[in-house]
Amino acid sequence: MTIQHPNFGAIADDRVIIFDTTLRDGEQSPGFSMTLTEKVRMAEALAELGVDVIEAGFPIASNDDFEAVRRIAEVVRGPVICGLSRAAPGDIVRAAEALKGAERRRIHTFISTSALHMKYKLRMEPDAVLEAVVASVTLARQHSDDVEWSAEDGTRTDIDFLCRAVEAAIKSGATTINIPDTVGYAAPEDLTRIFSTVRERVPGADAVILSAHNHNDLGLAVANTMAAIAGGARQVEGAINGIGERAGNCSIEEVVMAMRTRPDAYPYVHNIETTNILKTSRLLSTITGFDVQPNKAIVGRNAFAHESGIHQDGMLKNAATYEIMTPESVGWTKSNLVLGKHSGRAAFRDKLVQLGYGEIGDNRLNEAFRRFKDLADRKKTVFEDDIIALIDETVVRDHERVRFVSLEVRAGSKGPSRAELELMVDGVTHTAEAQGDGPVDAAFNAIRTVFPHEATLALFSIGAVTEGTDAQARCTVRLEENGRLVDGQGSDTDTIVSAALAYVHALNKLLVKRERREPEAMSA
Numbered sequence: 001m002t003i004q005h006p007n008f009g010a011i012a013d014d015r016v017i018i019f020d021t022t023l024r025d026g027e028q029s030p031g032f033s034m035t036l037t038e039k040v041r042m043a044e045a046l047a048e049l050g051v052d053v054i055e056a057g058f059p060i061a062s063n064d065d066f067e068a069v070r071r072i073a074e075v076v077r078g079p080v081i082c083g084l085s086r087a088a089p090g091d092i093v094r095a096a097e098a099l100k101g102a103e104r105r106r107i108h109t110f111i112s113t114s115a116l117h118m119k120y121k122l123r124m125e126p127d128a129v130l131e132a133v134v135a136s137v138t139l140a141r142q143h144s145d146d147v148e149w150s151a152e153d154g155t156r157t158d159i160d161f162l163c164r165a166v167e168a169a170i171k172s173g174a175t176t177i178n179i180p181d182t183v184g185y186a187a188p189e190d191l192t193r194i195f196s197t198v199r200e201r202v203p204g205a206d207a208v209i210l211s212a213h214n215h216n217d218l219g220l221a222v223a224n225t226m227a228a229i230a231g232g233a234r235q236v237e238g239a240i241n242g243i244g245e246r247a248g249n250c251s252i253e254e255v256v257m258a259m260r261t262r263p264d265a266y267p268y269v270h271n272i273e274t275t276n277i278l279k280t281s282r283l284l285s286t287i288t289g290f291d292v293q294p295n296k297a298i299v300g301r302n303a304f305a306h307e308s309g310i311h312q313d314g315m316l317k318n319a320a321t322y323e324i325m326t327p328e329s330v331g332w333t334k335s336n337l338v339l340g341k342h343s344g345r346a347a348f349r350d351k352l353v354q355l356g357y358g359e360i361g362d363n364r365l366n367e368a369f370r371r372f373k374d375l376a377d378r379k380k381t382v383f384e385d386d387i388i389a390l391i392d393e394t395v396v397r398d399h400e401r402v403r404f405v406s407l408e409v410r411a412g413s414k415g416p417s418r419a420e421l422e423l424m425v426d427g428v429t430h431t432a433e434a435q436g437d438g439p440v441d442a443a444f445n446a447i448r449t450v451f452p453h454e455a456t457l458a459l460f461s462i463g464a465v466t467e468g469t470d471a472q473a474r475c476t477v478r479l480e481e482n483g484r485l486v487d488g489q490g491s492d493t494d495t496i497v498s499a500a501l502a503y504v505h506a507l508n509k510l511l512v513k514r515e516r517r518e519p520e521a522m523s524a
Helices: 036-049 063-075 089-098 115-122 126-141 159-171 188-201 221-230 252-261 274-288 309-317 345-354 362-378 384-396 439-450 495-514
Strands: 002-005 009-012 017-020 053-057 080-086 105-112 147-152 176-181 209-214 235-238 337-339 402-410 417-425 428-436 456-464 473-481 484-492
Touching: 017 209, 017 252, 036 053, 036 063, 036 274, 053 063, 063 080, 063 089, 080 089, 080 126, 089 105, 089 126, 105 115, 105 126, 105 176, 115 126, 126 147, 126 159, 147 159, 147 209, 159 176, 159 188, 176 188, 176 221, 176 235, 188 209, 188 221, 209 221, 221 235, 221 252, 235 252, 252 274, 274 384, 274 484, 337 345, 345 362, 345 384, 362 384, 402 439, 402 495, 417 439, 417 495, 428 439, 439 495, 456 495, 473 495, 484 495
Parallel strands: 017 053, 017 235, 053 080, 080 105, 105 147, 147 176, 176 209, 209 235
Antiparallel strands: 002 009, 402 417, 417 428, 456 473, 473 484
């Protein structure tokens, strides 16, 4: 059986559409705000990964969100570009305006359907909600042939009312129906039952795409997504690294690799280029300042590590004894000495191509090569992970208002530490000296002297990119201001410089966050 879709044509029943919401639902996570440049770079990486739909943002949320969706719609080709809207005319028109430049576009509109949400959040009667479904989908179809409708809190909605709402959306022109587990409450058997019931009972459900959007509050998002597919869902919604509200979204990379690794259990096809998974995951970590946990499936640094003697013995005899997929299938390579201080630009460019950075422009290449040479002068051995950390920072730090220039610190067991700092703010160079309880505190005080602000330090952590005493330090800084949380990340062989870079990165994200006004009732 096939389904005709305005953006995808004939869709076979074994085809699963990958809908990525890293830039919308993922970015709603506390501290995960991205700049316009970072969003565009991430969207380009998602296109390279092969996702079918990119939910680029919530255009009505702020001018910044609108501009990000508009820019992504103009420059990113390949995936369908989607904008989110509530069931309100202003939201829908704003989304349509932002999506005008897209090669292929989708408007995604939603409203709550559970009794709990209708009574306390919407304060609407069920019949009024059904009227809103019809009106919003009808208006969205006037601006786009591809309209997705979502039943927020769908898995806690009375099944009879859910079927009525889905039927109303389909009759009004929705081409995709999303039934999200908004609060991560459902169990896998619930998802299979709900999707099977909708597919069987709702007229026209067999002619549209059913979609699953599951949150991870009980750690069941991926299991629930696979169960939804078994029930008839043919679009899965999630985010890279599983980022998102509260405990996060369904992790795209885990769903994709489950289908690839277990075709006997999940006989479905998708368009993801799995060898780009790790690169995309690391780019997101660099942009947001959040590393994935070491034991994270697929992309965690321990995902293919073996310490047990029994496991190591098995691996030496046959890797399949303890690895159900190859590291190379998701983009891992063995980290080894690849370049040094005598390496030239051609060798450096060739290594970038091997690591998946073949499209980096000349200006960024020159800046990256300069930073590489500086690193090679300070570090005995340069590993691939070192280069990845260096390049990702170079790529994503364009157009920041505050830029790190230089830092000199004096520290020790006698007396307070001192820091001499130079920053560029809006193109103008500023210097400051400050004292502190240790060199990191002194450096942070110097930053606050150059760029005064009321944000407080909520988190500071240090890790190593690779091994050895000359390894690059990777620092994460979390700032909090009036309930806003932002995270920044920096890497350098000098730990104090790394900390300062992370603080400046977080400060730039805070400046973006200040300009935003989030509307009530973020979706699904």
